[in-house]
Amino acid sequence: MHSPLTRRGFLAAGSGLAAATVLPGLSACSALTGADSDPDTLVVHSQLGTTAPGSPTYLAALDRFRKEHPGLKVKNLINGDDLAQVYETSRLARKEPDVVMVNLYDKTLAWTDVGATVDVKGYLDDWGLRERVLPQALAEWTDAKGRVRAFPYFATNWPIAYNRALLDRAGVDAIPTTGDELIAASRKLRAKGIAPVTVGGNDWTGQKLLAQIIQTFLTEDEARHAYTTGDFGSRGAREGIEYFVTLRDAGVFADKAQGLTSDSMTTQFNTQAAAIESAMSSALAKVPPKVARHTEVGGWPLADGAVHEKPTILRTYTLIGFWISPNGTKKIDAVEKFLRFMYRPDTVARFIKESGRDMALRSDTVSTDFPLVAAAQRLGSTVSQALLPDVYVPPAAAQPLITATSTSFTRGTSAAKVRAALETAYRSA
Amino acid sequence: MKLGKRWLPAHILVWTYAVLLIVPLYYFLASAFKSNEEIFAHPFALPESLGFGNFRTAYDSADLGTAVVNSALVTVLALALTLLLALPAAFALARSTGRLASAMEKVFSLGFLIPTFAALFPTFLLAAATGLFHTRLFMVFFLPATAMPLSVVILVQFMRTIPREMEEAARMDGASTYTVLRHIYIPMCLPGIATVLLLNFLTFWNEYLYSLIIIGPDPEQRTVQVALPTLKAITGTDYGVLTAGTVLTLIPVWVVYTVLQKRMQQALINGAVKA
Numbered sequence: 001m002h003s004p005l006t007r008r009g010f011l012a013a014g015s016g017l018a019a020a021t022v023l024p025g026l027s028a029c030s031a032l033t034g035a036d037s038d039p040d041t042l043v044v045h046s047q048l049g050t051t052a053p054g055s056p057t058y059l060a061a062l063d064r065f066r067k068e069h070p071g072l073k074v075k076n077l078i079n080g081d082d083l084a085q086v087y088e089t090s091r092l093a094r095k096e097p098d099v100v101m102v103n104l105y106d107k108t109l110a111w112t113d114v115g116a117t118v119d120v121k122g123y124l125d126d127w128g129l130r131e132r133v134l135p136q137a138l139a140e141w142t143d144a145k146g147r148v149r150a151f152p153y154f155a156t157n158w159p160i161a162y163n164r165a166l167l168d169r170a171g172v173d174a175i176p177t178t179g180d181e182l183i184a185a186s187r188k189l190r191a192k193g194i195a196p197v198t199v200g201g202n203d204w205t206g207q208k209l210l211a212q213i214i215q216t217f218l219t220e221d222e223a224r225h226a227y228t229t230g231d232f233g234s235r236g237a238r239e240g241i242e243y244f245v246t247l248r249d250a251g252v253f254a255d256k257a258q259g260l261t262s263d264s265m266t267t268q269f270n271t272q273a274a275a276i277e278s279a280m281s282s283a284l285a286k287v288p289p290k291v292a293r294h295t296e297v298g299g300w301p302l303a304d305g306a307v308h309e310k311p312t313i314l315r316t317y318t319l320i321g322f323w324i325s326p327n328g329t330k331k332i333d334a335v336e337k338f339l340r341f342m343y344r345p346d347t348v349a350r351f352i353k354e355s356g357r358d359m360a361l362r363s364d365t366v367s368t369d370f371p372l373v374a375a376a377q378r379l380g381s382t383v384s385q386a387l388l389p390d391v392y393v394p395p396a397a398a399q400p401l402i403t404a405t406s407t408s409f410t411r412g413t414s415a416a417k418v419r420a421a422l423e424t425a426y427r428s429a
Numbered sequence: 430m431k432l433g434k435r436w437l438p439a440h441i442l443v444w445t446y447a448v449l450l451i452v453p454l455y456y457f458l459a460s461a462f463k464s465n466e467e468i469f470a471h472p473f474a475l476p477e478s479l480g481f482g483n484f485r486t487a488y489d490s491a492d493l494g495t496a497v498v499n500s501a502l503v504t505v506l507a508l509a510l511t512l513l514l515a516l517p518a519a520f521a522l523a524r525s526t527g528r529l530a531s532a533m534e535k536v537f538s539l540g541f542l543i544p545t546f547a548a549l550f551p552t553f554l555l556a557a558a559t560g561l562f563h564t565r566l567f568m569v570f571f572l573p574a575t576a577m578p579l580s581v582v583i584l585v586q587f588m589r590t591i592p593r594e595m596e597e598a599a600r601m602d603g604a605s606t607y608t609v610l611r612h613i614y615i616p617m618c619l620p621g622i623a624t625v626l627l628l629n630f631l632t633f634w635n636e637y638l639y640s641l642i643i644i645g646p647d648p649e650q651r652t653v654q655v656a657l658p659t660l661k662a663i664t665g666t667d668y669g670v671l672t673a674g675t676v677l678t679l680i681p682v683w684v685v686y687t688v689l690q691k692r693m694q695q696a697l698i699n700g701a702v703k704a
Contacts, residue, residue: 266665
């Protein structure tokens with residue numbers, strides 16, 4: 001059989017392919033080696049830049065900053081969930097970026113302590129930016145030794161979103177405010193083929209909601225103790241876990257919630273396959289307008305004897321901050337220009353107006369194009385606030401705790417087993 | 430031609446297999462033209478529109494054009510280096526009959542035993558020590574090192590099938606060792622070379638972990654496998670855009686596979702006939 005590709009053709013095709021790729025590559029990128037950061041280039045490593053909420057605004061802000069500072073080049077490095085790992089290896093090689101934009105969670109909790117990033121307290125004061133930061137935000141970014149880990153930037157409200165149209169279709173007249181009402185509403189929703197509460201039981205969204213429900217019977221101090229030490233043996237913690245198990249076994253959560261992720265959760269809610277979700281404000285900003293029109297935000301229903309007076313939400317100011325690396329201290333003038341620009345009221349206002357982001361900074365701007373985000377901001381004293389455990393959970397226990405979450409959302413798992421799974425997450429860390 | 434009933438089970442199996450391949454492929458391609466709502470509400474329905482919006486968004490957001498060039502640059506140079514090293518090594522091993530050659534061949538085979546993840550930290554240290562951390566150049570050197578065991582083992586087997594009389598005739602005509610390799614062994618091993626190229630191309634193109642750590646996240650340098658995950662957002666991924674981006678990055682793989690697959694199939698058939 002004659003081969004369709006002769007030897008000469010094969011070699012020619014290979015050479016052509018090589019030339020077609022290598023030559024433009026070499027000319028466009030000049031060399032295979034990287035452009036090492038020079039004193040005139042500020043290197044920023046961010047989770048913003050592609051499809052994350054706020055990315056277009058961030059890129060537009062970078063362009064404006066470049067125009068205002070023509071002598072200063074800015075290189076933007078982009079990663080998603082793997083940013084922390086990539087930053088850490090860069091730091092080990094002493095080639096880390098100057099500024100990192102990432103949240104305070106898991107690995108990043110240890111960065112200041114091990115010298116991967118620097119205490120920014122002095123800069124915050126020297127540059128006169130302290131007054132721009134909300135006091136709660138400053139408190140959350142300050143560690144036990146009084147060091148400010150980063151310049152706070154994004155915050156988030158984490159209310160419960162209720163699709164009123166679906167609740168109406170199922171015959172649920174009012175937003176549930178108690179566990180019994182939630183169970184009754186879930187039964188009616190299921191009867192209509194609608195999933196009640198969708199949640200990523202296999203990832204961080206499930207972990208957060210579980211933490212919120214457990215805190216039904218915990219004061220802030222008790223919650224802080226439980227999540228710092230991994231001791232869920234107090235009466236309040238045990239009652240909270242039992243409340244969670246009762247809701248779960250009554251069918252409150254979507255089927256197979258233990259296998260769902262944050263993606264499947266938001267998709268189920270946004271496509272109206274589910275009526276209720278616990279959504280942070282960046283997810284609320286992405287609810288399609290036709291769903292957002294008949295969505296209300298509120299808190300998580302309480303049980304009898306709860307320590308909270310009103311349904312609870314989560315709220316945090318640790319979503320994204322500007323961390324300064326040791327390399328960044330060598331270009332501190334450029335870093336100062338960048339942070340002054342990002343803290344400027346007009347820049348902050350753009351994130352609120354264009355992207356619907358909640359900010360950890362003072363601003364009078366309201367996001368009119370993102371009604372659910374604005375509604376969550378207005379919840380104010382109509383809800384109680386549960387503690388977001390992120391900054392209290394030891395870094396080594398963060399991932400085991402998410403694994404334990406999946407176990408907790410599995411139907412039939414007893415309260416004792418849920419508690420054991422949570423405590424084991426700390427012991428194995 | 431009328432087919433007997435005895436062929437029915439075979440037909441059922443073949444068509445079932447075809448469906449098993451086509452359905453996910455259809456789902457994958459159709460999703461690239463859909464919104465999240467369409468994907469989840471009607472996963473197997475035809476897309477409402479055949480617009481290229483998702484592709485444009487993916488291409489622009491993740492800067493896939495530069496990423497594809499970077500991946501191609503790293504892959505092609507690494508493939509060239511792999512062949513440059515593996516061909517002489519395989520040639521020498523195939524022609525040698527001594528114990529040392531046998532031991533060397535086993536050493537190459539031992540390369541299969543090293544888990545990818547276990548080599549990550551030493552590789553990172555090496556990149557940092559050589560000053561090649563955050564460069565594509567390091568990957569051009571590193572990828573061939575990982576590909577040598579498979580490449581050498583495959584090529585040695587191909588070269589052993591070439592009759593020694595061919596070489597002896599060439600020697601009598603005054604051919605040097607290099608000439609024997611260049612004009613006898615390499616042309617006769619083209620199916621084997623195609624096999625090595627194809628297998629290594631897929632490995633190099635799809636490499637993620639080392640590219641992420643070593644090359645890093647700079648959009649001017651990162652490969653497609655590092656660029657693509659940036660389309661995944663922590664608070665709700667647009668699967669239409671993500672799928673469209675994946676389709677775009679698979680096009681080069683499809684092109685290379687189409688070019689090389691006949692050679693690889695030929696190599697396999699030849700092997701079967703000889704066996």
